């Protein structure tokens with residue numbers, strides 16, 4: 759069970775706002791957004807928050823990040839639609855060409871609906887799927903899992919430290935961004951072209967002699 763420890767940030771006059779909760783692990787508390795008031799307002803009502811260096815975390819998968827940017831909340835039929843535009847802390851990646859690690863700036867944007875357990879005004883249960891984001895029983899929503907998923911999909915499949923990275927010398931392994939090595943890298947290409955012309959010769963021979971008996 760988590761306990762509320764501190765301040766309301768970015769709160770509006772009606773008392774909705776982001777609150778800090780202390781999680782069970784050490785480190786700064788993860789941020790939760792209180793939507794108790796918004797959930798009782800008509801569909802289409804909106805709030806806009808500025809978040810500055812707030813922590814998000816999914817302890818089960820050891821995910822920790824920090825978010826800064828803008829979060830817009832719109833009351834929807836089944837809960838709250840969250841539109842987020844966030845800068846995250848840079849992520850350390852390994853360059854696919856030179857194998858050096860480098861810090862990649864991370865930015866994510868998403869629109870996701872957080873579904874409430876029951877309607878705030880009628881008390882009626884709201885049907886929801888297992889994989890939907892939810893507003894918890896105390897009218898808080900946690901951006902952590904959405905940030906984790908969107909960060910994951912924002913990671914490049916082939917990370918490059920810079921678009922023009924020159925990679926490693928295939929002969930001696932020298933990082934060619936740092937120095938040139940004088941290796942004859944054309945040798946590799948020569949070997950391939952030698953093979954290619956050998957293959958061509960064999961094909962020609964086959965054409966002349968007919969398929970060889972195995």
Ligand SMILES: [Zn+2]
Pocket residue numbers: 853854855856857858918919920923924925
């Ligand atoms: Zn590189």
Ligand SMILES: [Zn+2]
Pocket residue numbers: 927928929930931932939940941
């Ligand atoms: Zn080399």
